[in-house]
Amino acid sequence: MTPSQLLEQTLASITSLDADAMRAATERQAILTKPAGSLGVLEETSVRLAGITGVCPPAVPQKVAVAVFAADHGVVASGVTPWPQSVTTSMVENFRAGGAAVNVLSRQIGADVAVIDMGMVDDVKEDAVVRVRKVRAGTADLAVGAAMTRDEALEALGTGIRIAEELADAGYELIATGDMGIGNTTASACLIAHFTGRPAAEITGRGTGIDDAMLTHKTAIVAQAVARIAEGAGPVDVLAEVGGLEHAGIAGLILGAAARRVPVVLDGVIVSSAALLAQAFSPDAVDHCLAGHRSVEPGHTAALGALGLRPLVDLDLRLGEGSGAVLAVPLIRSAAAVLAEMATFADAGIDAGTDA
Ligand SMILES: O=C(O)c1ccc[n+]([C@@H]2O[C@H](COP(=O)([O-])O)[C@@H](O)[C@H]2O)c1
Numbered sequence: 001m002t003p004s005q006l007l008e009q010t011l012a013s014i015t016s017l018d019a020d021a022m023r024a025a026t027e028r029q030a031i032l033t034k035p036a037g038s039l040g041v042l043e044e045t046s047v048r049l050a051g052i053t054g055v056c057p058p059a060v061p062q063k064v065a066v067a068v069f070a071a072d073h074g075v076v077a078s079g080v081t082p083w084p085q086s087v088t089t090s091m092v093e094n095f096r097a098g099g100a101a102v103n104v105l106s107r108q109i110g111a112d113v114a115v116i117d118m119g120m121v122d123d124v125k126e127d128a129v130v131r132v133r134k135v136r137a138g139t140a141d142l143a144v145g146a147a148m149t150r151d152e153a154l155e156a157l158g159t160g161i162r163i164a165e166e167l168a169d170a171g172y173e174l175i176a177t178g179d180m181g182i183g184n185t186t187a188s189a190c191l192i193a194h195f196t197g198r199p200a201a202e203i204t205g206r207g208t209g210i211d212d213a214m215l216t217h218k219t220a221i222v223a224q225a226v227a228r229i230a231e232g233a234g235p236v237d238v239l240a241e242v243g244g245l246e247h248a249g250i251a252g253l254i255l256g257a258a259a260r261r262v263p264v265v266l267d268g269v270i271v272s273s274a275a276l277l278a279q280a281f282s283p284d285a286v287d288h289c290l291a292g293h294r295s296v297e298p299g300h301t302a303a304l305g306a307l308g309l310r311p312l313v314d315l316d317l318r319l320g321e322g323s324g325a326v327l328a329v330p331l332i333r334s335a336a337a338v339l340a341e342m343a344t345f346a347d348a349g350i351d352a353g354t355d356a
């Protein structure tokens with residue numbers, strides 16, 4: 001099957017959320033021993049999980065994968081980040097060794113970290129942690145021209161879909177998403193500016209921590225690259241022009257997981273920019289996602305607004321790797337557990353009155 005056939009087949013199998021399961025979840029929330037609505041966003045989360053999985057009450061997700069998509073970016077040659085490109089590889093080796101923040105946070109919740117080399121400049125070895133699916137050795141510099149070809153964009157989307165299928169087949173009930181790629185906040189800003197229609201100056205942020213001069217330069221690069229996108233360009237063209245290989249992988253993962261009814265937890269600005277891409281292919285796919293957190297990057301708030309998602313955690317994080325998605329998992333598990341395990345008014349013999 002060609003990547004484009006895989007994409008078409010995946011899009012055709014994505015459905016809207018299960019309205020019956022959501023109705024049952026909403027009705028059950030109303031008879032649990034609490035004032036109606038008092039568990040706020042946890043209640044909404046439980047209803048969404050029912051809609052995604054088609055089951056009420058949805059199972060508490062025990063088996064959780066953290067899929068961290070890694071790639072390099074030609075735009076680092078244009079001076080948009082203070083960090084050397086080699087840090088992408090060094091951090092992937094840190095993930096493999098279990099020493100990064102995402103490893104520590106994942107151990108806290110018993111989640112398995114899977115790293116996908118979508119397109120790092122360096123070659124890394126395959127093992128139980130790192131899956132080598134390199135589409136090309138880094139993108140071209142988006143400040144100068146298209147980041148990749150349409151065929152490469154399609155291949156990378158297909159790779160992400162396959163990762164979702166592998167994780168679903170391995171029995172993962174929830175997939176948290178993450179990214180690693182020096183320079184990738186520039187590509188993310190381009191995607192967000194394009195899909196939200198907001199100006200580059202409003203969307204472009206400091207990434208790993210850049211000074212005012214570099215921010216001005218980065219913003220100009222984003223504005224110019226977005227202006228190059230042709231009127232009426234489809235999502236594959238947008239991805240090829242200004243995206244990254246990890247963005248493609250994450251968008252594919254979101255589409256593939258939605259097709260399999262496996263909920264996906266979004267991380268920060270990079271993952272959410274990839275979710276906008278997934279939304280351009282299939283608005284229903286994003287309904288199968290939960291926003292883990294709100295990053296301090298300005299583009300993230302704009303992206304969440306366009307995705308129509310409310311972040312579960314807001315802790316001034318700007319790390320990436322999947323850190324904010326992993327931190328939200330205990331809240332998602334709690335939301336499902338409340339719906340499944342709380343006593344009803346009838347069970348507890350509590351008079352709910354007539355206005356409850
Ligand atoms: O997830 C976020 O919101 C986030 C915000 C700022 C930076 N990052 C991480 O920082 C790296 C990219 O930053 P930069 O400045 O090199 O574009 C990349 O590895 C991201 O995971 C991530």
Ligand SMILES: Cc1cc2nc[nH]c2cc1C
Nearest residue numbers: 083087091208319320321
């Ligand atoms: C050290 C470091 C760790 C990261 N993790 C995700 N992005 C990162 C960027 C840097 C620079």
